[in-house]
Amino acid sequence: MDAHGENPRTNVLSIVTLVTSILGFAIVPIILGHVSIAQIRRTREQGRVMAIIGLVIGYLTLLGYLIAITVTVIIFITHGMSGA
Structure with a gap:
């Protein structure tokens, strides 16, 4: 910190990470x-x-998407095998 008591900067990517996870993205x-996190360490x-x-939030969103895809595939497979 300098003599003026300036606050350290916030990493911009950490803000983007939080916002994109709240918006429902997973991979980004x-x-x-x-x-x-690597930048913040450095x-x-x-x-x-x-x-x-x-x-x-991103990992939980990814997990939710994977579960939804798995359930959808299982539903299509079971309905397809029942002769519908």
């Missing part, structure tokens, strides 16, 4: 979250918590 926040910027929250 996962990739950006890992990149932003630059000592703020935003690590936002990046982690975005990562968690």
Whole structure:
């Protein structure tokens, strides 16, 4: 911190990670979250918590999409085998 008491900058990718995860994207926040955490380690910027929250939401969203796809495929397979 300098003599003026300036706050450290927040990593922009961590903000983008959080926003894209809230919007329901899965892959984008996962990739950006890992990149932003690496940048934060290197630059000592703020935003690590936002990046982690975005990562968690992104992984949970991805899990939800995978479950929905699996259930949909199972429904189509079972209805197709029943002779409908």
